[in-house]
Amino acid sequence: MKKIYIVIAALAASQISYAGLKGLTVHSRANCINNESITWDATHQWRLQTTSDHRDARTNMTVHYLDTGWQTTWRSAAVHWGEGRGGWAVYGSHNFWNGRQVVSLGTEYVTDCSIYDGWWDKK
C-alpha cells in the first residue's frame, strides 16, 4: 500500500502528467527507443492484460506479438525495450477483468513516439 502512495506522490509531483493518474488510461507508442503498449491506473489495483503487436510499418506484417498475460497490478506494460529505432508500427490492446466482466478498454495503431498525439495514426 505504501508503494502505491509513493508512486502517486511521485507522479503528482510533475505539473503535467500523461499517465493514468486518477483512472484507467491506455496508450501505445512506436519508434520511441521502445515499442510499447501500456495500461495503467495509479489509484486502483486491477486485473489487467495488455498485448502489443509489433509490425514492420512498410509491410504491416507482424514481427512479434507481446502478451503480458493477466496480472494484478496498477500498471500493465507490454514493452520491447530498445527495439523501436524506426520503421515500426504498434497495434495495442488493453483488457481488464473487474471481477465480473472482461472489458477491452481499447485498441490502437500507432507509428510514432508521441505519448498520445498520433494515438490513432492512420495508415
Add this chain to the structure above:
Amino acid sequence: MKNTIKIAALIFLPSITFATQIVPVPKSGVQIVALDQMDIPQEYKDELKKRVAEEKAKGFYETANTNGMMLLQTTKQAEFEKKSLKLTNDPLDTQLKTDYSQIKLVFPFKGLPIDQANVVGYAPIGAWNNGWTGIKVFFKDEKSTCSYSYFDLGASHGAAQLNKEGLTYVVNKKPTSLDVEGNYNEGFLYTINWFGKASMSSLECANMEYKPEITKHVLELANKIDKAS
C-alpha cells in the same frame, strides 16, 4: 547504454509471452456469455463463484479493501491537488480538473445530477482519440466517498464480454452487476457496473460501514445518473 538496454531486456522479457488472439474481439460491442466461455484464468472464475456465494449469504464479499481505501485517499488528496496544481492548457494532461469543461471529450457529457458542491473533481480516462474516450468524477455522497467512471468503448475501439451468471438489469433495464466487498476494519467498496451498446459506466462508493440500505442507496444513485445521461 547498450548494457543498460540488455539488462533491461533480460529483466522484462521473461515476463512476456506470445499469443495470437485478442478476447473480447475489439469493436465487437457488448456481448453476454456464460462464465465457462470466458477466456480468463480459472482462479478468476473460482474467485467469482466464491464472491457470489458470500454476497448471497451475508451481503458482501470479505476481502482486503485496498481499492476502497485508495478511493478515500484519492479524494482526500484531491483537495490539496486542486490548490497546488496549476491548470495547464495541455488537453492530454490527466491531472484532476475542477470542471469537466477542462477535459476534451469525444462524447457528450452534462455532469452528474448531484449537488455540485459535493463534486471533488474530474479526470480524463480511457484513451486519447482526438479527445478523451472516458471521464471519471470524484464526489461525496452522504457518508460515502464515490467515483463515477464512463468509458465510450465505441470511440476507443473497445468491447466488453459480460458474464451472464449474476447479471441483472436493475439500472434502467441495462445489463448490470452489483458487488460489495471489504471488511469491518478497512471498510467496504460498493460497486455497480452497467453497460450500454458500446459503453461502460461504473459507480464505486467507499464507506466504513456495511448496510443493505447503503447498497440500495448506491443503486438508486446509479439509476439517477444513468437517467440523466
